[in-house]
Amino acid sequence: MNKTHLYVLAFILAAVGLGLVIYKVLVLNFPLSPGAESYTWNVEAKVTFEAGNEPAKLTLFTPRTTRRYAVTNEAFVSQGYGLVTAIVDPNRQATWSIRQASGLQTLYYRAEVVRVNNQEPINPIQPPAIDNPSFEGADLTVARALVDRIRRRSADHETMAADLLKHFREPQPDDNLALLLGKHPTEGDKMELAAKVLTLAGVPARVVHGIALKEQKERLPVVHWLEIYNQKWWQAIDPVTGAPGIPDHYLAWWRGPLSMARLTGGSDLHVTLSVTRELEAAINTAVVRGQIKKPLLLNFSLLSLPLHSQQVYRILLMVPVGGFLLVILRNIIGISTFGTFMPVLIALAFRETQLLWGIVLFSSLVALGLSIRFYLDRLKLLLVPRLAAVLIVVVILIAAMSIFTNRLGIERGLSVALFPMVIMTMTIERMSIVWEERGPLEAIKQGLGSLVAAALAYLVMHIREVQHLFFVFPELLLVLLAATLLLGRYSGYRLLELWRFKVLAHFSSEGP
Amino acid sequence: MMFGLGRHLANLGIMGINRRNAEFTLAHNPRRYYPLVDDKLRTKEIAVAAGLPVPELYGVVRSEYQVRHLPEWLKDRKDFVIKPAHGSGGEGILVIAGRGGANYRTVGGLSMSQEELNHHVFNILGGLYSLGGQTDAALIEYRVRFDPMFDYICYQGVPDVRIIIFLGVPVMAMLRLPTRVSGGKANLHQGAIGVGIDLASGATLKGVCRHEIIGEHPDTGHSLQGLVIPHWETLLDIAARCQELTGMGYLGVDLVLDQDQGPLLLELNARPGLAIQIANAAGLIHRAKLVEAHLQELLTLEARIAFARRHFGVNQPPAP
Numbered sequence: 001m002n003k004t005h006l007y008v009l010a011f012i013l014a015a016v017g018l019g020l021v022i023y024k025v026l027v028l029n030f031p032l033s034p035g036a037e038s039y040t041w042n043v044e045a046k047v048t049f050e051a052g053n054e055p056a057k058l059t060l061f062t063p064r065t066t067r068r069y070a071v072t073n074e075a076f077v078s079q080g081y082g083l084v085t086a087i088v089d090p091n092r093q094a095t096w097s098i099r100q101a102s103g104l105q106t107l108y109y110r111a112e113v114v115r116v117n118n119q120e121p122i123n124p125i126q127p128p129a130i131d132n133p134s135f136e137g138a139d140l141t142v143a144r145a146l147v148d149r150i151r152r153r154s155a156d157h158e159t160m161a162a163d164l165l166k167h168f169r170e171p172q173p174d175d176n177l178a179l180l181l182g183k184h185p186t187e188g189d190k191m192e193l194a195a196k197v198l199t200l201a202g203v204p205a206r207v208v209h210g211i212a213l214k215e216q217k218e219r220l221p222v223v224h225w226l227e228i229y230n231q232k233w234w235q236a237i238d239p240v241t242g243a244p245g246i247p248d249h250y251l252a253w254w255r256g257p258l259s260m261a262r263l264t265g266g267s268d269l270h271v272t273l274s275v276t277r278e279l280e281a282a283i284n285t286a287v288v289r290g291q292i293k294k295p296l297l298l299n300f301s302l303l304s305l306p307l308h309s310q311q312v313y314r315i316l317l318m319v320p321v322g323g324f325l326l327v328i329l330r331n332i333i334g335i336s337t338f339g340t341f342m343p344v345l346i347a348l349a350f351r352e353t354q355l356l357w358g359i360v361l362f363s364s365l366v367a368l369g370l371s372i373r374f375y376l377d378r379l380k381l382l383l384v385p386r387l388a389a390v391l392i393v394v395v396i397l398i399a400a401m402s403i404f405t406n407r408l409g410i411e412r413g414l415s416v417a418l419f420p421m422v423i424m425t426m427t428i429e430r431m432s433i434v435w436e437e438r439g440p441l442e443a444i445k446q447g448l449g450s451l452v453a454a455a456l457a458y459l460v461m462h463i464r465e466v467q468h469l470f471f472v473f474p475e476l477l478l479v480l481l482a483a484t485l486l487l488g489r490y491s492g493y494r495l496l497e498l499w500r501f502k503v504l505a506h507f508s509s510e511g512p
Numbered sequence: 513m514m515f516g517l518g519r520h521l522a523n524l525g526i527m528g529i530n531r532r533n534a535e536f537t538l539a540h541n542p543r544r545y546y547p548l549v550d551d552k553l554r555t556k557e558i559a560v561a562a563g564l565p566v567p568e569l570y571g572v573v574r575s576e577y578q579v580r581h582l583p584e585w586l587k588d589r590k591d592f593v594i595k596p597a598h599g600s601g602g603e604g605i606l607v608i609a610g611r612g613g614a615n616y617r618t619v620g621g622l623s624m625s626q627e628e629l630n631h632h633v634f635n636i637l638g639g640l641y642s643l644g645g646q647t648d649a650a651l652i653e654y655r656v657r658f659d660p661m662f663d664y665i666c667y668q669g670v671p672d673v674r675i676i677i678f679l680g681v682p683v684m685a686m687l688r689l690p691t692r693v694s695g696g697k698a699n700l701h702q703g704a705i706g707v708g709i710d711l712a713s714g715a716t717l718k719g720v721c722r723h724e725i726i727g728e729h730p731d732t733g734h735s736l737q738g739l740v741i742p743h744w745e746t747l748l749d750i751a752a753r754c755q756e757l758t759g760m761g762y763l764g765v766d767l768v769l770d771q772d773q774g775p776l777l778l779e780l781n782a783r784p785g786l787a788i789q790i791a792n793a794a795g796l797i798h799r800a801k802l803v804e805a806h807l808q809e810l811l812t813l814e815a816r817i818a819f820a821r822r823h824f825g826v827n828q829p830p831a832p
Binding site for chain 1: 720
């Protein structure tokens with residue numbers, strides 16, 4: 001094949017790919033790097049209770065779309081329960097009910113929460129209901145004294161709230177406050193009391209309960225803060241600083257003195273909240289926010305796929321990158337691996353296990369598999385049945401390792417199940433052949449080569465910027481293809497070959 | 513330093529794997545002819561048809577059920593070789609040198625039961641040694657008794673001569689000597705020694721073992737240099753004919769010297785290894801370029817061999 005032909009083809013591919021990228025960046029404003037705030041959060045509330053063999057009814061507050069966050073893709077998971085959702089201002093709630101239930105019941109509420117940035121409030125502003133402060137007797141006197149003090153030291157509603165919260169923050173609250181708070185007050189109790197004191201002072205106030213969307217977490221604690229009514233809208237007050245406004249990552253879940261879930265017909269009610277972060281491209285958020293023009297191109301891009309499929313493509317598009325890396329490792333550097341693309345598949349499995357655990361699990365799986373393969377060798381089995389036997393052993397080993405690591409409380413060990421078993425089987429088989437034919441040294445050398453290639457592939461495929469670039473600009477694959485085609489005609493030395501031929505370095509170029 | 517070494521090797525005309533694949537095997541070896549080379553049975557058939565000497569074929573095992581007939585087939589044979597038809601790199605070759613009671617004795621002196629022998633054949637049939645793992649056939653053939661001149665520089669196994677043929681012209685040759693490390697096999701990556709050969713005279717040059725240049729056989733201690741390979745002309749002739757036989761432009765031809773039958777064609781290789789360059793302390797690229805430059809003059813077999821002996825000998829430095 002003519003080399004010029006190849007160069008022209010590679011040039012056209014690269015030009016088309018890069019041209020599309022430049023068009024998308026400059027004209028369509030596609031972001032080149034993943035934004036830091038571009039997360040979608042999956043929030044989950046898990047409700048468990050012991051049903052008492054009678055009609056049960058459970059009411060759970062659910063979050064509403066706010067100025068900051070859009071709540072989408074809600075799912076209510078419950079077997080055999082009737083479900084009603086309703087807005088009971090200012091909250092939204094879901095009520096599960098069942099005629100007959102016994103034993104441990106588990107219900108789930110799940111939703112995707114996307115960061116948005118609306119200027120105007122989404123929900124109609126509820127003017128405060130006038131309710132009487134519920135202090136009585138001595139408490140009322142103490143509360144009045146407290147109100148007098150904060151009123152004297154403040155200019156308006158907001159400074160009054162700030163001053164009150166400052167009292168709550170003090171390590172040794174004064175006697176009056178301590179009396180009102182009682183022993184071992186929780187954060188929620190403090191905010192509840194603050195709201196009552198402010199209402200007594202004529203400042204309509206309420207408590208907001210929510211969660212912080214900051215990091216992936218199970219058993220997420222509920223955070224509480226105050227909102228005061230300033231005649232126009234409800235102003236949130238930072239619970240720590242006392243200043244107006246709350247951190248951006250606070251998601252309001254419900255408001256008011258009620259607890260998050262109420263139950264009739266059961267006992268032992270527990271609610272656990274958890275959030276996981278979904279690495280969603282800034283682009284999606286940008287589409288949601290309407291910042292990007294929506295030309296035809298976007299409708300035929302990967303971004304038009306459902307979120308779930310997008311996740312699949314995010315991984316899929318990394319496979320060519322791994323393949324390209326292997327071309328470099330094998331043809332330019334000269335590392336030998338078992339199977340051409342086996343390291344890429346192992347690298348995909350490393351995504352779930354993380355690198356260190358992946359290497360540990362891979363090595364121990366191969367080592368165990370090899371020793372069993374050597375034993376099987378004595379039985380003189382035919383090739384295909386022997387391969388099948390190794391495959392079965394590999395699956396047994398994977399299951400055993402999952403159980404064993406789980407007993408030890410190592411959660412990562414469970415992800416061993418994601419190793420591609422057929423590939424592992426072939427690796428073990430080929431390694432044992434190389435072991436016998438060319439000695440353990442060569443076998444271990446190739447095994448290490450595979451592992452190094454897999455680790456490198458993982459590290460490259462794991463770079464968030466690379467993932468983002470290939471997902472948002474899949475036309476980069478054309479550029480990758482062009483580079484691969486060019487490398488396909490690379491006929492220079494491999495790096496390790498230089499070492500192989502190094503004895504010839506003593507000879508002069510004029511001939512021996 | 514790395515680039516300096518690379519440039520130096522390029523000046524010597526040393527061929528790397530990438531270049532061999534891209535500019536020689538891919539360019540000169542049409543894919544459709546590969547079966548002639550990769551299948552040793554077909555190689556043998558076309559060689560016999562062309563009148564080239566090969567080790568006599570005793571039998572072919574093509575399927576599992578035939579394995580039970582093996583004892584019957586082999587009962588009159590004291591020694592023989594079993595090899596996979598699609599084997600590569602010398603893997604899967606079993607050399608039986610004699611019998612001890614009901615058992616076979618390998619060339620390495622190990623005793624082997626009928627069951628173990630059968631298992632080896634099963635492995636071959638299952639495709640253990642074949643490229644890509646497709647099912648294979650096992651060849652049973654004459655065991656070469658090598659020429660006694662190699663006794664001092666050979667540890668078990670059979671030494672063979674590898675000649676690289678480019679466009680019908682022998683461009684480089686080496687003698688491959690099994691060692692203790694290689695387990696009687698003549699493949700360099702298994703630890704065998706490669707000894708360069710002066711194409712003009714058939715005299716041996718220095719040897720290479722595991723990327724190192726050596727002057728003596730590591731097991732026997734005898735000098736490797738200055739031996740003149742007998743029947744050198746015939747060896748070159750057989751090797752050069754293989755180009756027409758297969759249609760391959762770039763080919764490694766493996767030959768053996770039997771003490772009774774003389775030179776025999778053992779097998780062909782469409783992707784011959786590159787260590788031969790270390791054994792000869794010379795690069796393949798310069799030699800191949802020279803052949804390409806003089807292609808019009810090299811119309812007959814005699815002309816091609818004469819060209820090789822004129823240009824690729826030790827005392828005749830290659831023309832620029």
